[in-house]
Every structure is written in C-alpha cells, then in structure tokens.
Amino acid sequence: MRIFWILLKKELHSFFVSPVAYVVLALVMILNGFAFRAALSVLESAPSEGSIVSWTFHAMWFWLSYFFIFPLLTMRLFAEEKKLGTLETLFTAPVRAWQVVGAKYLASVIVYCVLWLPSLFNFKFSSWISAGQVEVPAGAMQGAYLILVVMGMFNLAVGCFASSLTSNQIVAAIISFTLSLMHFLLGIFIMVVGRKISDSIVDVVNYFAATEHIRIFTAGLIDSRPLAYYLSLSLLFLAFTHHVVEFRRWRP
Amino acid sequence: MIDVQNLTKQYAGRTAVNNISFQVEPGEIVGFLGPNGAGKSTTMRILSGYMPATSGRALVAGFDVFHQSLDVRRAVGYMPEMAPLYTDMKVKEYLRFRAELKGLSGLAMRKRVGEVMELTGVNDMRRRLIGNLSKGYRQRVALADALVHRPKLLILDEPTNGLDPVQIRQVRDLLRNLKSKHTVLLSTHILHEVEQTCDRVVMIHQGRIRANDTPENLTRKLRSTTLLHLELEGPGNLAEKLTALPGVRKTTEEKLIVHPWRRFTLRVEPEHDVRDAVLELAMKQKWRVREMHRQLPTLEDVFVELSMNAGIPGDIPTHVL
Numbered sequence: 309m310r311i312f313w314i315l316l317k318k319e320l321h322s323f324f325v326s327p328v329a330y331v332v333l334a335l336v337m338i339l340n341g342f343a344f345r346a347a348l349s350v351l352e353s354a355p356s357e358g359s360i361v362s363w364t365f366h367a368m369w370f371w372l373s374y375f376f377i378f379p380l381l382t383m384r385l386f387a388e389e390k391k392l393g394t395l396e397t398l399f400t401a402p403v404r405a406w407q408v409v410g411a412k413y414l415a416s417v418i419v420y421c422v423l424w425l426p427s428l429f430n431f432k433f434s435s436w437i438s439a440g441q442v443e444v445p446a447g448a449m450q451g452a453y454l455i456l457v458v459m460g461m462f463n464l465a466v467g468c469f470a471s472s473l474t475s476n477q478i479v480a481a482i483i484s485f486t487l488s489l490m491h492f493l494l495g496i497f498i499m500v501v502g503r504k505i506s507d508s509i510v511d512v513v514n515y516f517a518a519t520e521h522i523r524i525f526t527a528g529l530i531d532s533r534p535l536a537y538y539l540s541l542s543l544l545f546l547a548f549t550h551h552v553v554e555f556r557r558w559r560p
Numbered sequence: 561m562i563d564v565q566n567l568t569k570q571y572a573g574r575t576a577v578n579n580i581s582f583q584v585e586p587g588e589i590v591g592f593l594g595p596n597g598a599g600k601s602t603t604m605r606i607l608s609g610y611m612p613a614t615s616g617r618a619l620v621a622g623f624d625v626f627h628q629s630l631d632v633r634r635a636v637g638y639m640p641e642m643a644p645l646y647t648d649m650k651v652k653e654y655l656r657f658r659a660e661l662k663g664l665s666g667l668a669m670r671k672r673v674g675e676v677m678e679l680t681g682v683n684d685m686r687r688r689l690i691g692n693l694s695k696g697y698r699q700r701v702a703l704a705d706a707l708v709h710r711p712k713l714l715i716l717d718e719p720t721n722g723l724d725p726v727q728i729r730q731v732r733d734l735l736r737n738l739k740s741k742h743t744v745l746l747s748t749h750i751l752h753e754v755e756q757t758c759d760r761v762v763m764i765h766q767g768r769i770r771a772n773d774t775p776e777n778l779t780r781k782l783r784s785t786t787l788l789h790l791e792l793e794g795p796g797n798l799a800e801k802l803t804a805l806p807g808v809r810k811t812t813e814e815k816l817i818v819h820p821w822r823r824f825t826l827r828v829e830p831e832h833d834v835r836d837a838v839l840e841l842a843m844k845q846k847w848r849v850r851e852m853h854r855q856l857p858t859l860e861d862v863f864v865e866l867s868m869n870a871g872i873p874g875d876i877p878t879h880v881l
Contacts, residue, residue, distance in 0.1 A: 311661060314657065314660045314661055315661070318657050321649075321653075322646070322648055322649075325648050325649075326648060392644050392645075392646070392647065393640065393642060393644030394644045394645065394646055396605070396610055396640045396644060397638075397640060397644055397645070397658075397702075397705070399609075399610055400608045400609060400610050400633055400636070400638040400640070401633060401658065401661045401662055402630045402633045402634045402661070402662060402663065403661060404630070556610075556611060557610075557611065557612060557629070
C-alpha cells in the first residue's frame with residue numbers, strides 16, 4: 309500500500325507540473341460557462357420543469373467538454389512511459405503491476421474531480437447573486453455530481469486501457485475517444501431507431517444510455533443500476549489494463 | 561550472486577539469447593562484452609526481472625528471477641540502456657521518488673539520496689529538471705538511481721555509453737570503489753573499459769557465450785597469435801625457410817614495398833619467441849634485416865575476430881582462444 313501512495317503522489321505530480329491539467333481545466337471551465345449560460349437562457353425564456361442543474365448538464369456544451377476530457381487526461385499515462393522507456397525503470401523497481409495501474413488510474417480520477425470543482429461555484433454563485441431566485445435543488449446537485457464522477461471513472465478506465473495499448477499518445481487519445489463516443493452513441497442511436505421498432509428495446513438501451521443516466525440523476529433521482537453498471541465496467545477495463553501491462557512479464 | 565543455467569530467449573522466431581550459462585561470484589566485477597545486438601541487453605533485462613526467459617533458469621542473489629521477481633528487484637540495482645528517466649522531474653525529486661519506491665523512507669532516505677548524488681557527481685544539478693540535463697548527467701542520475709537502495713548486485717547496461725573520456729574515467733573509478741560493497745555486472749562494447757575495470761569478461765556474440773575468463777588470461781591465451789613482422793632482403797623462397805623454424809606456424813609474404821626488400825608476417829606459437837632464431841638464420845644465410853617487430857594482440861583482436869566470425873556457434877578459431 310505504501311508503494312501505491314508513492315506512485316499516486318508521483319502521478320499527481322506529473323499531472324500538475326505538465327500544462328495538460330491546466331489546459332483541460334481552462335477548457336472545461338469555459339465550456340461549463342457556456343453550458344451554464346445556455347441553462348440560464350432556457351429558464352429565462354419560459355417556465356420550466358427542469359432545474360438549472362438539469363438544464364446545464366443537458367446543454368450541448370457539457371457534452372462537448374465531456375468527450376474531450378478523458379482522452380486528454382489519460383493518453384499519456386502509459387504511452388508516455390513506453391515512449392521514454394521509463395516503464396523498464398519502473399518495473400525493475402519492486403512494484404507490482406496493479407499498484408502502477410491503480411495509482412495512474414486514481415490520479416486521473418482525482419484530477420478529473422478537480423476539473424468539476426469550478427462548476428460547483430457557478431451554481432452557488434447564481435443562487436447567491438439572484439438572492440435565491442434561481443433555485444439550485446440539493447438533490448439534483450448530489451445526483452448530478454455523483455453520476456458525473458461515476459461516468460468519469462468508467463471513461464477514465466477506458467482511457468487508461470487505451471493508453472496501455474500503444475506508445476503513441478495520439479493513438480491512445482483516438483482509441484479512448486472512439487470507445488467513449490461509441491458507448492455514448494450506442495445509447496443515442498438505438499434510442500432513436502429503437503422507438504420505431506419496439507418500446508422494449510428502448511427500455512433495455514436505457515440501461516447504458518449516458519444521456520438517460522444524466523437525465524435521471526440531474527432530476528435528483530439516484531438509481532443504483534447505472535452506478536453498478538459504470539463501476540463494474542471500470543473494474544473490467546482496469547483488469548484489461550493490468551493484463552496488458554503484465555503481459556510483458558508472461559510473454560515467453 | 562548470479563547463477564544462469566541454459567537461458568534462452570526468443571522473440572518472434574529470432575533467438576536473442578541462445579542457451580547461455582554463467583556464474584558471477586559475490587564481489588566480482590564482470591564485464592559483459594559483445595557487439596550490438598549480441599544479446600547483452602536481453603540477458604540483463606531477464607536478470608533484472610523485467611522480462612521472462614523462454615527457457616532456462618536464472619538465480620539472482622539466491623532468488624529465481626521469474627518466481628521471486630520482487631525479491632530479485634529489491635536485491636538488484638538496474639540501469640537500463642540509454643538511461644530512461646522522467647524528464648518532468650528534478651534530479652533530487654526523482655531520486656527521492658526512486659528511493660522511496662525501493663523501500664527507503666524518512667531521514668535515512670534523504671541522507672542516502674544526498675550520498676549517491678555526491679558519489680555520482682550530480683549534486684550541483686539536484687535542482688535541475690532532468691529533461692534539461694546533458695546525456696552525461698542523465699547517465700549519472702540513472703547510476704545514482706541504481707545505487708540508491710544499496711543493492712547487492714548492480715546490473716549496468718552500457719553505463720559509459722554517451723559519456724566523454726573524462727566522464728568515462730570517473731565512472732570507471734566509481735565502479736572500482738563500489739567493488740567492496742557491490743557485485744557488478746556491466747555490459748559494454750568498449751574493450752578498453754573491460755580491460756581496465758573488470759575482474760572477468762564474459763564475451764557474448766549472437767546470443768552465445770564465446771569466452772568467459774579474466775582479461776589477463778584472455779590476453780595470455782591470445783599470445784598464441786603473436787605476430788612477427790619482418791623486413792629483409794635475400795634470394796629465393798625465404799618463406800619456406802622461415803616456416804621451418806621451430807615454433808613458426810605460418811609465414812605470409814606481403815607485397816613488395818621497396819625492391820629488393822621483402823616483407824613477411826610470421827604467426828608464432830604462444831610459448832616460442834623466435835626472434836633470436838630468425839636473426840641467426842638471417843646471419844647464416846647472409847640475409848639483410850632492416851626491421852623486426854613483434855606484435856602482441858589485445859582483447860580488441862579477439863573481439864574483432866569474434867564479431868567478424870558471424871558463422872556457426874562454437875566456430876571460434878582455435879588460435880584465438
């Protein structure tokens with residue numbers, strides 16, 4: 309466990325000394341600003357059932373930031389070490405593969421969580437500046453940030469796996485972007501086409517449709533099924549990553 | 561300290577290391593010598609627990625490199641070829657990170673990192689980013705990293721690669737000083753280095769061990785190839801008469817330089833010194849001699865010979881070994 313913390317500390321250090329974390333942070337803040345503004349203008353134009361929270365996370369701007377974050381955060385995790393050759397130095401120190409994979413993954417999850425902190429401020433600030441006129445329901449906030457973290461954990465695990473496959477960061481980014489996008493589009497596509505075939509398909513697809521999860525959670529409903537879905541898939545992709553990294557040691 | 565038995569490593573149909581066996585005793589400095597692509601790095605990677613062998617067995621400090629990989633890695637300080645380092649860390653930061661990974665902590669860790677920085681001469685650079693260091697300094701940071709946990713065995717893959725002559729001498733002196741505390745296995749393709757630093761040389765070529773002896777013994781065995789260069793003047797078939805001398809294996813006549821002078825090269829048996837006999841013969845035959853020069857071969861000659869001999873395994877010319 310001690311080794312794990314040392315590695316985690318080092319990974320966090322590399323995130324914050326490189327410009328990547330700050331660039332992504334700036335990007336997410338800008339896109340969040342747009343998403344927030346879009347939500348405000350919806351509420352301004354007409355009375356609405358949804359809260360400011362749910363409208364923010366339904367904005368196109370939110371999804372735009374959503375897809376850029378994961379490849380940017382995870383592409384260098386393994387690919388850079390392979391390129392530099394430091395994987396060899398790393399694995400000739402007494403460390404286990406799961407410690408390395410776990411530390412890299414957890415570091416990316418922590419950085420990812422930090423990215424969403426400024427958006428919390430948007431909601432608090434709007435409620436304060438309008439003297440409570442803009443309502444920010446606590447349940448919607450909790451639901452929204454819970455599903456954000458859990459969806460993030462899944463996509464970061466996918467990115468981690470993509471990075472372990474190659475020594476080229478660009479290739480890693482493309483693989484992780486494609487996998488995340490495919491997962492997202494599968495939900496959208498079948499939902500659109502499925503209505504024409506039968507409603508029962510839609511029910512099935514809703515289990516893994518990211519838009520549907522966001523809709524439920526930002527309404528303040530916390531459903532355990534998407535949580536279990538994302539967490540188990542994260543574990544699966546981390547196991548894949550572990551196997552890819554460890555494969556070197558078993559290849560005869 | 562190291563016990564390698566019938567180790568073989570194949571990559572995608574190519575045999576990088578072919579059934580090698582050798583031992584390294586505690587306290588020895590052993591040089592792993594061979595041309596590029598001979599299988600040195602592969603063997604070292606297997607010994608450091610980075611990759612498994614296809615077949616065979618290797619024990620390092622009493623631990624099996626495959627089944628007890630973590631114990632092996634704790635006992636070994638490994639410096640990979642090209643010294644890969646995290647370019648976004650500062651020297652001291654990096655060495656502290658590595659020391660902690662290898663089980664040091666607190667004050668002892670800080671003290672030890674200070675020691676190895678002093679020892680390897682990177683102290684002045686401790687606040688610099690590794691990415692901004694020159695090749696020589698990076699190499700030394702990698703060496704400091706290999707040393708930091710006081711390993712029983714140091715495995716250094718081309719430790720002087722890319723250094724200037726002054727730095728090479730410094731590293732060599734450093735290795736000599738380390739001898740009392742560590743066993744060292746280092747690889748190189750520079751012969752000079754081996755002759756000066758190592759107690760023993762393991763020569764490897766095309767994945768097979770071609771020689772395993774002290775540098776002195778190797779050079780002594782080499783004396784068998786002693787060459788004698790002669791320049792003389794005389795009539796008839798001189799080569800035949802020269803070859804008839806006891807101890808002379810072969811005589812070759814080289815191209816005429818200045819008429820009537822003739823140039824010969826004699827291959828002489830190890831225990832014979834034929835210079836007196838040649839002179840006596842020359843006086844008896846009334847030849848004129850204007851040059852006689854004996855050439856003792858260096859390790860370099862074996863190396864070149866081995867490298868050129870890309871042939872069948874075990875195909876080392878008998879006059880070389």
